[in-house]
Amino acid sequence: MISRLGPLAAAIIFATAPAFAADNYQTDIGPTPKNGRQGANVQGRGTVLATLDRTTFTIQGKFAGLSSPATAARLHMGNVMGGTGPAIGDLKVPQAKSGEISGTFTLTPAQVAGLKVGKLYIMLDSQSAPKGNLWGWFQPAHVTVPEGVPQMGSWYIPNLLDQGDGPAKKNNS
Incomplete structure (x- = not known):
């Protein structure tokens, strides 16, 4: 009798366990010349979506x-948003002027x-x-x-957590 309850108990526990929703992230990648001479070489745009499922970042x-x-x-990973820092890992990218970027990482806490x-x-680096x-x-x-599209009401402000110098403040202007 007890051996029959094992699978049933496991099924009940699995069914009642909380489902954790993945967190979604995005970025628009754009040109960032490091000096005035790079302007002609630093061109292009892109959009990248990402999902964090516990520690798996896709x-x-x-x-x-x-x-x-x-x-x-x-x-x-930089020291702040907009700051630079060391590479965590490589992404897949074609050796072309346009294409897709992809990768999956297991992130540390x-x-x-x-x-x-x-x-x-x-x-993203290029030859130029x-x-x-x-x-x-x-x-x-x-x-x-x-x-150029006007927005009424609330508009997006990054809802970032405390970065070490007090609680994140919300811009209500």
């Missing part, structure tokens, strides 16, 4: 408009915490900009409207 996106073929793309406060970013052609910092997924 990235999928597209880019286009580079002035030369892509050579590499990496996931990095520190990296998950960094993601939640906007420290994780993508850097080998130290970063397109860059973008991940933020929680949000509605994005086209340029």
Whole structure:
């Protein structure tokens, strides 16, 4: 009798266990020239979506408009949103002026915490900009409207957690 209850008990526990929803993130990757001489070489745009399921971070996106073929793309963690830092790992990217970016990573607890406060970013290199052609910092997924489209009411402000110098403040202007 007890041996028959094992599978039933497991099924009940599994069915009543809380389902954890994955967190969705996004970034628009864009040109970031490091100096005035790089302007013509640093071109293009892209959109990248990502999902965090516990510690598994899955990235999928597209880019286009580079002035030369892509050579590499990496996931990095900076010290703050907009700050630079070391690479966490490599992303798959074609050696082309346009294409798809993808990758899956197992993040450490520190990296998950960094993601939640906007420290994780993508850097895509190209032949003409080998130290970063397109860059973008991940933020929680949000509605994005086209340029020049006015918005009524609330508009997106990153809902970032405390970055070590007090609670994150909300802009109510």
